[in-house]
Amino acid sequence: MKTVIYYFTGTGNSLAAARKIAASLGETELIPIASLANTPGTIAPAADRVGIVCPVYDCGVPVMVARFAERLDLSRVGYTFAIVTMGGLGVSALRQLDGILRERRSRGLDAAFAVTMPGNFPPLMRSVPAEKCGKTLGRADRRLGEIAEAIGSGRAVSPGFALLSRLVNALSYGSLAKGAHDAGERFSVSDACTGCGTCAKVCPASNITLAGDRPVWSRKCELCCACLHFCPVEAIQLRVMFGTEGRGRYRHPDLTVADMEAQRGGGAARENPATGSADGS
Template identity: 30%
Template structure:
């Protein structure tokens, strides 16, 4: 079974492409995470977890869900992490998680996809984004073949900077940067409530027709990137930046 979490569509694309190749279901974890549903899941096929990279590790909301959810049946588990640049030393933390859950860790595949973290960076224009996605196909197909044949993903060489990024930097990044205080909606807001619907932590509500953010944010960028009016900003950094939502759908290819 393929389980995925995705804010702006990159990991959803990766999960569905792999699912189509190996003829397995791709299940969205959005509602389970939002409702804190930790009920047991069963699969006779290997588990495949497809997620974005947040500060060189898997999102903490996915980590929490995995820690609290019993996965029964097949004991093999693969991880696929989409990223704008690198996943650092994420694999070491995933292997530790798998050992704690008595699952057989089969590796973590790094898949470079278009940047979507516009709280700090810039997303590419659509033509460039499509080219990056096209190039990702080779890695995704390689991952699918290894899963299909029951072989582990290759283990990448890990440099000191990878260990620092996934360790010290991740530990500092979350409490310092991952909050919703800088999000706001300008006067172009149409009060559609899309931001409320796409927040995986149920952290947004409408007040007098405009979104108000709570304290529970994971910086998935779903609200700012999926706003149909592009009315949401993140401080001054996001002004004028391209909003990114994955333009590809593997189910139509």
């Protein structure tokens, strides 16, 4: 049974989750949503099972993921699922995604899952200490094993209600969706910047260019904060409510710069789940 998993990641949590599920299911293709962002038309995967794995932003899905879901035709798919990774609340993101799919293509999710992983939005939370981070990732790995079993058996799973999560989504997600692409204006870079270009390499939206060895943000930001977390000298800061100075940085221990570059790479970014590496890399 062939499975296709579409994923979006900024710090690696969702990619790690997608890889875990793919390895458990077998015959699974991982396709980065960012690699399809600029392709026109409807996306109709030829697969028996199709899943979406992404992080939670303001109790909703990233804007790029929402736009992708609007183009996704699942009418000929036998089983559909979604997994969101989150640092706190987020079940409402699954309901949002299900609603988009049903409204656009009259086919929603058969199963929806949420997985708690280390939070990584520095304006609102400090980075998790290494020991606690390891324990959180261990619990997430066990949870993903349970999820893979449910998906493998074709079980129907409701996303649940989660009143507080829906309330936060209703109050704040609209502002996120409206202003995310312009969020580059809120990033700054200090004199510590070495001009290495890592920030431009890891941006899934291709939103960063270098001008005189300094990063410049355009107007298609997804607020994933990959640029901030990957900067080797922590020269990049973000000002949203609170600043990010001294608040630490995070990325999943298995995530590499090459993984992030491959996320934008079209066919080259499609992964072989047996190795967990991008084809051609």
